[in-house]
Amino acid sequence: MKLKVVKPDESVVPESFGHVSVMSREVVEALMLRPGMLVVDCTLGLGGHSLIMGGLIGPKGRLVGIDQDDQAIAAAKARLSEFPGRLDIVKSNFRRLAEVLDGLEIKAVDAILFDLGVSSIQLDDASRGFSFRRDGPLDMRMDSGAPVSAFEIVNTFAEEELARVLWQYGEERFSRRIARNIVKARAASAIDTTAELANIILRSLPYKHSRDGAHPATRSFQGIRIAVNQELAALEAVLATAFSRLKVHGRMCVISFHSLEDRIVKDQFRALALSGQAMVLTKKPLRPAPEEEQANPRSRSARLRALERIL
Numbered sequence: 001m002k003l004k005v006v007k008p009d010e011s012v013v014p015e016s017f018g019h020v021s022v023m024s025r026e027v028v029e030a031l032m033l034r035p036g037m038l039v040v041d042c043t044l045g046l047g048g049h050s051l052i053m054g055g056l057i058g059p060k061g062r063l064v065g066i067d068q069d070d071q072a073i074a075a076a077k078a079r080l081s082e083f084p085g086r087l088d089i090v091k092s093n094f095r096r097l098a099e100v101l102d103g104l105e106i107k108a109v110d111a112i113l114f115d116l117g118v119s120s121i122q123l124d125d126a127s128r129g130f131s132f133r134r135d136g137p138l139d140m141r142m143d144s145g146a147p148v149s150a151f152e153i154v155n156t157f158a159e160e161e162l163a164r165v166l167w168q169y170g171e172e173r174f175s176r177r178i179a180r181n182i183v184k185a186r187a188a189s190a191i192d193t194t195a196e197l198a199n200i201i202l203r204s205l206p207y208k209h210s211r212d213g214a215h216p217a218t219r220s221f222q223g224i225r226i227a228v229n230q231e232l233a234a235l236e237a238v239l240a241t242a243f244s245r246l247k248v249h250g251r252m253c254v255i256s257f258h259s260l261e262d263r264i265v266k267d268q269f270r271a272l273a274l275s276g277q278a279m280v281l282t283k284k285p286l287r288p289a290p291e292e293e294q295a296n297p298r299s300r301s302a303r304l305r306a307l308e309r310i311l
Contacts, residue, residue, distance in 0.1 A: 020048070020295070020296050021045075021048030021052065021115070022115065022255055022288065022292075022296070022298070022302045023255060023286070023288055023292070023299065023302055023304050024048070024049065026286050026288075026304050027049060027052070027053075027113060027253055027255070027304070028052065028053075028056065030251060030253040030281060030282075030286075030304065030306035031053070031111040031113065031251050031253055031306070032111075032251060033053055033056040033057055033111060034056070034057070035056070035057060035058040035060055035061060036057065036060040036061050037056075037057040037061050037062075037110040037111060038057075038061065038062045038063075038064075038106065038108075038109045038110050038111075039053050039057055039061065039062070039063050039064070039109065039110060039111045039112075040063075040065075040066070040097070040101075040109050040111070040112045040113070041053065041063065041064070041065045041066065041113050041115075042066050042094040042097060042112060042113065042238070042242070043066070043067065043094065043113070043114055043115045043116065044065035044066055044072060044073065044076050044089065045067060045069075045072050045076065045115065045119040045120075045121070046072060046075045046076055046119060046121055047065065047075065047076030047077075047079040047080050048079075049113055049115060050063055050065050050076065050079075050080055050083075051080060051083075053111075053113070054080060054083040054084075054085065054087070057085060058084065058085060059084035059085050060085060061085040061086075062085055062086040062088070063080075063083060063085060063086070063087050063088070064088045064089075064090065064100070064104065064106070064109075065080070065087070065088070065089045065090070066089075066090050066091075066092050066094050066097070067089075067091065067092075068091060068092060068093050068094075068142050068143035069119070069121070069122065069142050069143065069144075070091070070144060071121055071122075071125070072119055072121055072122075073089060073091055075121060076089065077089060088104055090103075090104075093143065093234060094114065094234065094238050095233075095234040095237045095238045097238050097241050097242055097245070098241050101245060106245075107245075108245055108246065108247045108250070109245055109246060109247065109250060110246075110247055110250050110251075111250060111251050111252070111253075112242050112245070112246065112250075112251075112252045112253070113252075113253050113254075113255075114235075114238075114242075114252075114254040114255065115255045116231070116235065116254065116255060116257060116261050117256070117257040117258075117261075118130055118142075118225065120298075122142065126194075127139075128140070128141075129149075129150060129193075129194050130221075130225065131194065131221075132194050132195075132197070132198040132215060132217040132218075132221050133215070134194070135193055135194055135195035136193065137151070137192065137193060137194075138150040138151040138154055138191065138192060138193060138194060138196075138197060139151065140221075140224060140225045140228045140229070141228055141229065142229045143229075146228070146229070148228060149228060150197075150224050150225070150228050151190075151191075151192070153165065153224055153227055153228060154182060154186070154191050154197060154224065155186050155190050155191055159179045159180060159182075159183045162175075162178075162179035162182060162183070163176045163178075163179035163180075165223050165224060165227045166178055166219070166220050166223045166224075167223075168223070169222065169223035169224075169226040169227055169232070169260065170219040170220050170221075170222045170223025171219055171223075171259070171260070172219040172220050172223060174204060174205055174206075175220075175223075177204045177205075178200070178201055178204040178205075178220055180204075181200050181203065181204045182197075182200055185200050194221075197217070197220075197221075198215075198216075198217040198221075201216055201217045201220050202216050222258065226260075231261075232260055232261070232264065235261060235264050235265070236268075239254075239264070239265065239268045239269075240268065243272055243277075243278065243307075243309065246309040247309070248309055248310065248311065249308060249309065249310070250308070250309050251281070251306060251307065251308045251309075252306065252307055252309075253304060253305070253306040254304070254305050254306075255302055255303065255304045256285075256302075256303050256305075257301045257302055257303070258301065262285060262303045262305070265305050266285075266305065269305055269307050272307065273307070276310075276311060277311045278307045278308065278309055278310060278311075279308045279310050280305075280306075280307045281306040281307055281308055282304065282305045282306050282307075285303035285304055285305050286303070286304040286305075287302065287303065287304075288300065
């Protein structure tokens with residue numbers, strides 16, 4: 001079944017807060033949002049998708065937003081303050097979705113959204129340490145209370161383990177060389193900042209690879225961030241749980257931003273379809289429209305997959 005992307009009412013597609021939610025129109029169509037629905041946004045972020053969904057489910061609807069980032073939750077609460085229906089915002093990692101819903105006495109829902117990856121509020125704040133383009137402390141924790149930061153990984157992991165993180169999670173082909181140079185550099189003094197780490201990575205790569213295409217630190221930073229936040233493990237753990245909480249004919253939509261996430265989603269959706277419990281709505285992942293990619297360059301790597309529960 002091919003999704004036909006329709007344009008929702010512009011009044012519920014805001015461009016405020018300096019943040020544009022990725023593939024909003026495709027999300028609306030994939031989830032078939034209607035008044036009175038009970039919807040879960042498992043990656044609340046700044047509340048952009050939730051604001052749109054809240055406008056569509058209306059005063060009789062109920063919206064649950066989950067996020068582990070205190071800054072994002074504060075911004076989302078302000079953004080969603082006029083939501084007319086019932087709104088529950090919970091600080092949690094989405095891997096604890098079942099616990100969150102049980103705590104709210106919710107057994108089944110109509111629609112679930114995951115918008116994976118790093119939010120604008122995290123990337124744009126140098127003090128969070130997510131971006132190699134802004135010098136800041138090596139942190140990268142989505143939950144600032146989490147015990148392990150990028151600093152611990154970069155400064156304490158053995159060389160072999162560092163190389164594994166960069167290769168497995170960042171798909172960095174020069175992972176061993178980068179890991180070796182990180183270990184050498186930290187022997188002299190701790191690596192404290194994103195700029196220090198980015199410079200080590202840059203010096204580790206052959207010249208032609210360090211000056212061509214994406215920023216040379218992109219893959220390594222991705223790998224370390226995924227390890228810090230255990231993102232792939234959380235995604236693998238939650239998808240089956242999320243599906244089990246869908247009502248019959250309920251829908252789930254996942255937006256991923258790199259091949260590792262997308263592969264997990266594709267494989268689990270396929271397994272659910274083969275079991276006869278679900279219908280995959282996206283034979284191939286949907287991509288942002290060219291005009292969205294032009295207006296919002298961060299959307300370029302987005303992939304959207306959706307399914308419907310049929311049993």
